[in-house]
Amino acid sequence: MTQPSSEPVIYLRGRFVPDSEASLSVRTHAFLYGTAVFEGIKAYWAPERETMFIFRAEEHFRRLVQSCRILRLKAPLDIRRMVELSAEIVVRNGCREDTYLRPIVYKADRRIGPILEIPDTVDDFCLFTAPMSAYLDTHKGLHVCVSSWRRIDDNMIPARAKCNGAYVNTALIKTDAALAGFDDAIALSDDGHVAEGSAMNLFLVRDGRLVTPAVSNNILEGITRATVIELARKELGIPVESRQVDRTELYVAEEMFLCGTATEVAAVTRIDHRAIGDGTVGPITRAIQDLFDQAIHGRLPDYMHWLTPAGTPVLSSQD
Structure with a gap:
């Protein structure tokens, strides 16, 4: 060894x-x-x-x-x-x-x-x-803003690919938000629809459903995003909609969270100085945080195929 x-x-x-x-x-x-x-x-x-x-x-x-x-x-x-x-x-x-x-x-x-x-x-x-550890505080509510910088378009530098040079866009979004006193920012696509956070995907809760911008809205096809969708549907029975999201939907959402490999699942409780729901971390967000934590630590037997033990890699399929 x-x-x-x-x-x-x-x-x-x-x-x-x-x-x-x-x-x-x-x-x-x-x-x-x-x-x-x-x-x-x-x-x-x-x-x-x-x-x-x-x-x-x-x-x-x-x-x-x-x-x-x-x-x-x-x-x-x-x-x-x-x-x-x-x-x-x-x-x-x-x-x-x-x-x-x-x-x-x-x-x-x-x-x-x-x-x-x-x-x-x-x-x-x-x-x-x-x-x-977590890129953002995953349990306290984050205060984010809508960035003045737009997310790069698929016909410019595709967000579907994790290109090193494209992260100048992320750096501008996140830095301006931090200097303005926010924890992070939400980027809009060039046509003004919600894309994602500075370097993470976004979910809203509306009428008990999870809503997330579609992959055609200049977002990264996130692996944590896919994980959240699967856990929400299979373990919690929560419907998930992947669709175009308007900016004002952010202000009327019942809950909101960001997710990504580094971010994990981070609750958002304020956006542009407006409270999300009642301004606290909501029950659906907490349930998904708990399931995600169990999955990544090997405590959900049905999802052990997601995990590679260090030193003895086991793949579910061939390259």
Whole structure:
């Protein structure tokens, strides 16, 4: 069995190297032009089982490959191997707390010019880990605003792909919200409909139903979003509508929450200085938070197929 390293390791150029030795040239194409795609994956410590569980690893790497296709990148490794490396790096780094994994496929050429594909293009894969508790406070109510920045359009830089360069849009949205005193922000699409949070999907509760913007509204096809939909329907019997959402629906919602790999499930209780419902975390949000927490820690037997135990990856299907 692989023993934890004294210094955290990073997988780069086909091997594990100490963090202090993992570096890229400033001439790297991905650094110059943002020509890379990535995933954010979480692994959770399950004390009852004395193991780390990586949440929905296969789905994340399948989406990474899809992002590669959109950006004309060629993933050097298949999905199975990337899952195996994820389990291995968690073990090598001795992770025993909530941990964020960041795999990246990037253009490694050292050339000037933004063209994505030419003969002899070099694409590479790297992977690192970092301790991470919840990205936002998942239990206290968040106060968010509607951002003046619009979400990038699918015909500009597709939100369906997690392109590194596209996160300038996220940075502008989140930074302006923070400087104005808000916890986060909601971005609208170019036609003025609700898209998502700065870097997370959005759900409303209206008339006892969950409502979330459709995937055609310039949103990331979120894996946590899909998890919430499945848990709500199967475990709680709550209907879910995926459709176009108007801005003013945010103000009349009974409940609201944001969700994503880093965010998990975070309640929103105020938007643009207006209370959501009665201004407290609602019962549907709390029920989904509880189910999600049980699922990621291996306490829901019906959803163990979502979890990869670190060191012994098990996939539900072939690449």
